[in-house]
Amino acid sequence: MAVLPIVLLPDPILRKRAEPVERVDDTIRQLMDDMLETMYDAPGIGLAAPQIGISKRIIVMDCSDDEVEAEPIGMINPEILTSGDDTCTIEEGCLSIPGHRGDVTRPASIEVRYLDRDGAVQERAFDGLLAICIQHEIDHLNGVLFIDYLSRLKRDMITRKMTKEFRMDRG
Ligand code: GNR
Ligand code: NI
Secondary structure, three states, X not given: OOOOOOOOOOOHHHHOOOEOOOOXXXXXXXXXXXXXXXXXXXXXXXXXXXXXXXXXXXXXXXXXXXXXXXXXXXXXXXXXXXXXXXEEEEEEEOOOOOOOEEEEEEEOOEEEEEEOOOOOEEEEEEOHHHHHHXXXXXXXXXXXXXXXXXXXXXXXXHHXXXXXXXXXXXX
16 A cells, blocks of 8 residues: 555646546555555545546545544445435535635535445445535546635635645745
8 A cells, every 4th residue: 555645736637527447456446545545644534536646536535533443435436316405514625725725515415326446336325524525526536626616716816825835846
């Protein structure tokens, strides 16, 4: 297993639509293990493959609280089948936009179809923080970031700051 570097805004890979996985094999399973290790190391509650520079439709999450045992979930080619009518607003953050947060409103419950790490089709309903996290991660697969839901003023401010930091780090 390996902790991989996390790609930051404004890297253009974060704005690309990721490609579906055609075959779930050991390489994909290894990638999911590395993504989980990277996510736990960060630490974060979710990670999408584009965030480690790989434009494939793979996401991992763990929204269990610190007290209980880890509950890692990995999804390949996830699709939201239905969204509930109730919404939920929480302050989101993103490992690719460190130091910035903002309120985002999303459906509170969703039904998702995906392939698990054995390549088996799963259909499951989710609510609570996990439902929010899955939507945030699926957005990443579509080139969408949480700042896209904020006001233009706030989004532009965050983008400008991240771009400036990127230029400074590059020297
Ligand atoms: O670690 C994360 N926390 C978080 C908090 C609220 C809503 C979504 C998230 S996901 C984020 C990790 C991340 O950037 N995943 O793409
Ligand atoms: Ni994110």
